[in-house]
Structure formats: structure tokens, C-alpha cells
Amino acid sequence: MTMYIMRRLVSTIPVLIGVSLLVFSFVHLIPGDPALALLGERASEENVARIRERLGLNEPLPVQYVRFVVGKVTFPKVTDDMHITADDKPAIQLGDKVLFKQGQKWTDQYELVSCRMVTSRLFCHEGGVIWGDLGRSIHGNIPVATELKRRFPATAELSIMAIIIAILIGIPIGIISALKRNSLIDTFTMVGALVGVSMPIFWLAILLMYVFGLLLGWLPTGGRVSVGVTIEPITGMYILDSLLAHDIPATIDAVRHIILPAMALATIPLAIIARMMRSSMLEVLGMDYVRTARAKGLSERVVISRHVVRNALLPVITIIGLQFGSLLGGAILTETVFSWPGIGKWVFDAISGRDYPIVQSVTLLIAVIFVLINLFVDISYAFLNPRIRYDS
């Protein structure tokens, strides 16, 4: 088992390197000047030069890639005469830069260089995605990582809610459809599932907003909480935070806001989970061990719950993992419709503003999460399925 996990972990590394290469190459390998592509044909020469400098486009490609991944790393030795006190704050003079202490980190005033004290030396890096430095947005010059940290919990909360809805509704639907195969319920739910996967998610989002938000007025049509409701961020996930603060009215408000976007986002995974659960159940129902279980006189309920459902769930778990990853992609569309202040809405605005560093960073982040979720699914699958464990 340990061997299997180790092997699986090691095999993830080349994929992660490849993912970073691919994201990098979007900007740098396409024909023409990326700076022009970012700014449009009518950009002034001055702006193009500024962007070229910012993106480091004047360096050779391999250097640019290494800069993108690890940044510019230095280990300056700290001597006593480098310690200074600037504006009553402990600071270090490093070349022409003054570094201030921020928590455990030392950074300059623009947060371009970030250092940590390691014994008597500083470990400094300028940029580098592996240190969590995702560059700066073109508009507003905001550190992408900081904004991402602020917005990610909103998307995570929405995606988790959506996958919970999809699992709670999709699995029972799949089980019932399989047990009542070819009945009216089966036909109805499977046609429903097919319609579900055929529906553009943003259209469903608009429909839900129109019907439940505007026509019936049952639920709010956008945002995470109502005006006037404040939730102290702990995890950044409002439902959890308000629960932790025992603020029940705020929890109810947050839940009311999340229902419609989560329902819209849940539709496709729900349909896929239901279809998969049904076909997996049908396959298991035909197995010899199910017949054996029935033959030894177990009640139908025990056979279904202990033998059929449990085994049928295995392939569904893989699908749930994969779907969870694609939810992050679908979130871009849902968040846009419901003005949900997560990373999806942010990417949408970044695309309209041609702010490529944001698009690049979010793409990279989601792909890395996607790879890690797959890794987690594979490993949990090995725990659940002894055959994989023993094969390795």
C-alpha cells in the first residue's frame, strides 16, 4: 500500500511540471508578441515595452520558464551593518532595497521580493509559483496570490455545496432507477439526467435566478450575503464561519444565497453521478456474489445495502472526484451569473480586462487542484478496493 501511494505520488510530479509548462507556454509560445496580444493591436509602444519588461519577455524562453516556476532566488548573508530601523520598524538594507518584517517574512514595500531568515542568511525569491508568488495583475498591480486567497474560499464553499447536493440527490436516484429498471421512474429520471447533461449551465443559472429569484421571490439573486449582514471571516466560507460564531440568522442568510448557484452548478455532476450509479448498480446486481448472498437467505434490504450499493459505489467515487475538479471550471460560468465573488467571477472580469496573469494563475491553480484531487481519489480508491492494494 505504501509502495502504491509512493508510486502514485511520484507519478504526479511530471504531470505537475507538464501543467506548469503548458500554462507557461500559453503566453510565451503563441505566435506574435504576447504583450501585443495582451494589450491589443492599438497599444502604445510604451505600454508594450512596460508589459514586456513586466512579463520578463526579453529573456530566453528556458530562463523565463524557470523564473515563472521558481522565480529569482538568492541567499544573501546578513551582516550586522545591514540591520537598520526605518519608520520605527525593524528593517534590512539589501542592496538598493529596504526589507521590512511582516510576520515571519521580510518584504520590500511593493512585495516584489520576499525573504525568510534561515540562520544568518536570508532566503529570498522574486516571483516563482512554487513559493506561492503568482505575479501581479496588469490592472491595479495587485498581488494575484493575495486576491486569490481572499476569493478562493467563496468558490470552494460553492463547489463543496454543489457536490454535496449532487451526491445526496444523484446517488439515491441512481439506486432507485437501477432497482426499478425500465419502470416509469427509471425512464423519467434517466431522461431528466440526459437533459441535465445537455443543458448549458449558465442558462440553467439564469432560469433559476429568473424563476426563484424574480418571479417567486423566494431566494436572493446574487451575492453571498444580504447587505447589512457581516460575517467575521475565519475560514472564508461564510456558512462555516457563521456557524462557528453561533450567528444563526447569518447562517440562514448565507444558505439562502448559496442555494441557487449551488443548484445550477450541481446539475451536471448530479446527472452524471445518477447515470453512473445506475449502470454500476446494474452491473453489480448481475454478479455471482449477489446471487450467493440471496441464496443464503439474506433479506433483500441487507443484500442491496451491504453487497450491492457498497460495491457499486466504487466507480462512482472516481467520477465524483473527477466531477469535483470540473466544478471549478463550471464555477466561472455560475459565479458570473450570480455575481458570486469567487475566483470564477474574477477570471471572467480578468478575461474582459485582458488581465492575463490572473487567467494564467487561476488556470494553473485549478489544474493543480484537479491533479491533486485525482491523486486523492486514486489513493482512497486503493483503500476501498483491496484488489488494487494487493496488486501493487
Add this chain to the structure above:
Amino acid sequence: MTITETNPNIEISNRGTESQFRRALRRTLRTRSAQVGLTIVAFFLIVGIFAPIVWPYNARADLNLKARLNPPSLEHPFGTDDLGRDLLHRVVYGANVSLRVAVLVVLISMSFGTMLGLIAGLSGGIVDSIIMRIMDIMLAFPYVLLAIALVAALGPGLRNAMIAIGIVYIPPYARLARSMALSAREEDYVMAARALGAGRRRILFTHILPNGLSPIIVMATLSMGTAVLDAAALGFLGLGQQPPYPEWGKMLVDSMQFILSGSWWVMLFPGLAIMLTVLGFNLLGDGLRDALDPRLLL
């Protein structure tokens, strides 16, 4: 189909001579879902192909500010949008755009994917490893996201959107074609052809490809549906067809600001058009899969 059902003699007499493909097609058309799917797809194809000829649309001149946001009526069955443009006309013309996207995306992904997969499967070794690792890396991204990142880099527009979706769809074809090539390599008919002195290219095109065509056809049909969805998503994000030309996804994003004032028709019809088209491809794909390749149950 009715002939074969009512007159079994004809079916028997035909069985020996008709090709495997025609038999499969007949089997496909017997399922209800494939019939419905084919009807929808055929309708959409006819509308998409003939709309620009029968009912030409001049996007630049189409403007009638006196008839802004009119609800559906006899004159405008789908109503009008904020610029007074007839929505029926725009939805119909949008079928042409979506049809082009579906066909082109599948052509790009199917041809490149199949070729790459066959090359990987037949060459083996380092070529195989390199090609398949690249495919793995592409699969590490959610489809929509990879397409968004690509178009954002290439620049918005229908052509780039089609290229991006086409590229994003390559890996599944490559995987399928590779496994096809790997299993075919050991088949007797391929060994026999090789023993007879047939070259690699001949084996590939006359033996392996025709025998593995069914799963590729199924995948192509299903991916036409998802291509329409993804193209609409890119249009929705402003990365697809640029205004004033009608595209269903773009029409939906433009409709959002008028929903508050109760103009539901602006968002209803383009969305319905997307859903029906995709549903048609999915139904047809499911039917084809059941008839052509029962192994592909997912």
C-alpha cells in the same frame, strides 16, 4: 426501418450483402432515443445549412429601435431583443454558427487525436511515452478552463474558439486510437497483412482504422454536443463569436441585463436552442453507442 419490421423476408435476403456499417445503422435507428436524437440533429442541420440561403441575415443592418424588447407575437414569434432584432431570425442563424463549431471542432480533434493515438500505439517506446504524457497533462485541466485559457491567449473570436475547443478535445481520441492500435497489433488480420508484406501505412489505413471506427464515431457524435455547449460557454464569456453576429451563448449573456425588467424571452429561446441541439447529439450518440459498441457503457 418500417420495411424491415413489416417484411422480414427482405431483411434476411439483405443480410449477407449489406455492410457491417449499414447493419449497425439499422440497429441504431431501431432505438427510440436514437430516432428522437436523429430527428433533432437533422432538423438542426437543415436549419443550420439552409438558414443563410433561404433567410439571409444581415447582422450589421439588423436594427429596429422602435421595436425594442417586444414580447413574442405573430410578427416576432420569439420576440425582439434590446436593439429590436427579431430573435427567431437570430436563433435560426445561430444554428449555422453552432453547426460550424460542432463540425470543425470534431474534425480537428478527431483527425489529430486519432493520428497521434495511432502513431503512439504503433510506434511504442519513447514516441508513445511523449505523446501520451502530453495527453495526460492536457487531461489535467477541466475542458472549459483549458479552452478559456487558450482563447484568452490566442485572442477572442469564433475561429480561435473553435481551434481551442478542437485542441482541448484531442486527448480522448488519442487514448482511444492508441488502445485500438495496441490491441489491433496482435490481431490475426494485422499479422496476416504484415506477413503478406503490407507496409505500415497500408496496415494502418486499410486494416486498423476501419475496424476501430465505431467507437470513434460514437465519440465524435457525443463530442459534437459538448462542443456546442463549450462554444456557447466561450461565447457567454465573450471569447467566441463577436457581435453583432448572433451566437447562442453571447445572446444569453446579453440577455441577462433585461431579465430584471421581466423580458424572459430574450434568454429563453437561445438557451432552449442550445439544450435541444446538445440533447439531440447526446441521444443519437447514446443510440449509436448501444448499437455499435456495447462495451463502451459509460
